[in-house]
Amino acid sequence: MGTIDITYGSLVIGLLLLLIPLYFFYKFGAKLVKSTIIAAARMVVQLFLIGLYLKYLFAWNSPLINLLWVMIMVFVASATATKRTGLKRKLVFIPLCVGLFTTALFVGLYFLIFVVHLEHPFEARYFIPIMGILMGNMLGVNVMALNTYYDGLQRERQLYYYLLGNGASHVEAIAPFVRQAMEKAFSPCIANMAVMGIVSLPGTMIGQILGGSDPDVAIKYQMLIIVITFTASMLSLMITIYFANKNSFDNYGRLLEVKKKY
Numbered sequence: 001m002g003t004i005d006i007t008y009g010s011l012v013i014g015l016l017l018l019l020i021p022l023y024f025f026y027k028f029g030a031k032l033v034k035s036t037i038i039a040a041a042r043m044v045v046q047l048f049l050i051g052l053y054l055k056y057l058f059a060w061n062s063p064l065i066n067l068l069w070v071m072i073m074v075f076v077a078s079a080t081a082t083k084r085t086g087l088k089r090k091l092v093f094i095p096l097c098v099g100l101f102t103t104a105l106f107v108g109l110y111f112l113i114f115v116v117h118l119e120h121p122f123e124a125r126y127f128i129p130i131m132g133i134l135m136g137n138m139l140g141v142n143v144m145a146l147n148t149y150y151d152g153l154q155r156e157r158q159l160y161y162y163l164l165g166n167g168a169s170h171v172e173a174i175a176p177f178v179r180q181a182m183e184k185a186f187s188p189c190i191a192n193m194a195v196m197g198i199v200s201l202p203g204t205m206i207g208q209i210l211g212g213s214d215p216d217v218a219i220k221y222q223m224l225i226i227v228i229t230f231t232a233s234m235l236s237l238m239i240t241i242y243f244a245n246k247n248s249f250d251n252y253g254r255l256l257e258v259k260k261k262y
Contacts, residue, residue, distance in 0.1 A: 085143055
């Protein structure tokens with residue numbers, strides 16, 4: 001049995017469910033009505049456009065075009081993360097681009113070549129969705145971790161200087177702040193992983209089952225999707241912090257101004 005298509009009329013009926021949260025936002029005076037409507041409208045337009053583009057992307061099935069598309073994804077994700085963190089663009093934008101791109105390629109191709117055993121790992125139907133899944137997860141983790149890392153350094157810079165003054169290397173002095181960033185960013189991921197399949201049924205698995213895949217196949221894919229997104233998030237964060245640190249401290253190890261001035 002294939003996927004049951006959803007007509008445009010049925011899609012509109014489904015979207016009407018948004019009226020429920022909008023009603024409660026309005027009733028209790030939450031200033032989220034306008035932003036929710038705008039976000040929903042953008043979601044619909046963007047997804048329709050990407051759906052149209054993916055049809056051509058899958059038809060062309062060109063490794064070069066696929067790589068260019070991933071680069072666009074990296075650029076947009078890096079710009080989004082930079083804006084959300086409030087950090088200076090020159091500080092984190094390039095490190096984010098490097099971290100996201102290299103990690104997505106490494107982990108994604110590892111999965112497609114050694115796990116899925118694809119003969120052509122750059123095939124659009126597999127390559128693009130895997131890159132998208134990795135990019136979405138890495139973005140969220142990097143934003144939370146970078147915020148926590150730099151907020152900690154600014155708030156407790158005396159601890160950082162104390163560690164340096166007592167003979168710690170730069171890596172040892174920033175270790176407490178990196179650890180704090182890891183704990184803050186990855187704790188929700190670990191919690192979700194722990195209840196996967198009991199409390200929650202993940203979207204990738206449900207999507208495959210609704211698409212006609214056997215449950216055991218969908219489960220195996222979901223397990224590995226969790227593993228590769230978790231691993232990619234960690235690698236991208238470490239690469240980003242490594243390169244961002246080069247612009248975050250002067251030659252004497254003193255923390256520079258990292259936040260934008262409004």
